[in-house]
Amino acid sequence: MPDVKTEVFYGGVNIKQDAEKLKNKETCPHIxxxxxxxxxxxxxxxxxxxxxxxxxxxxxxxxxMEQVGKYTSMP
Incomplete structure (x- = not known):
């Protein structure tokens, strides 16, 4: 599937770089x-x-879910 574009977004990277990838039709990912x-x-x-x-x-x-207080793991 050579026409499918993917991208990874995570903290520690300037969010402006992510924004540029998403706004550009050539680099905007499908996944x-x-x-x-x-x-x-x-x-x-x-x-x-x-x-x-x-x-x-x-x-x-x-x-x-634990972080948002919706789940308590079993011991």
Missing amino acids: VVGTPGRLNALVRDKLIRLNNVKHFVVDECDQV
């Missing part, structure tokens, strides 16, 4: 992988719109 914090910032700043998202995968979901 996005990122940390929860960076993806939240990109959505909050309206750099990524979620209305066209078809699939959403959360790795280590139990840890994410």
Whole structure:
């Protein structure tokens, strides 16, 4: 699938670089992988719109849910 573009977004990188990749038609990815914090910032700043998202995968979901207080892991 040579025409499918992917990009990784994570903290520690200037968010302006991420914004440039998303705004440019040549570099705008079809598949996005990122940390929860960076993806939240990109959505909050309206750099990524979620209305066209078809699939959403959360790795280590139990840890994410613990951080938002919605889950308590079993001992």
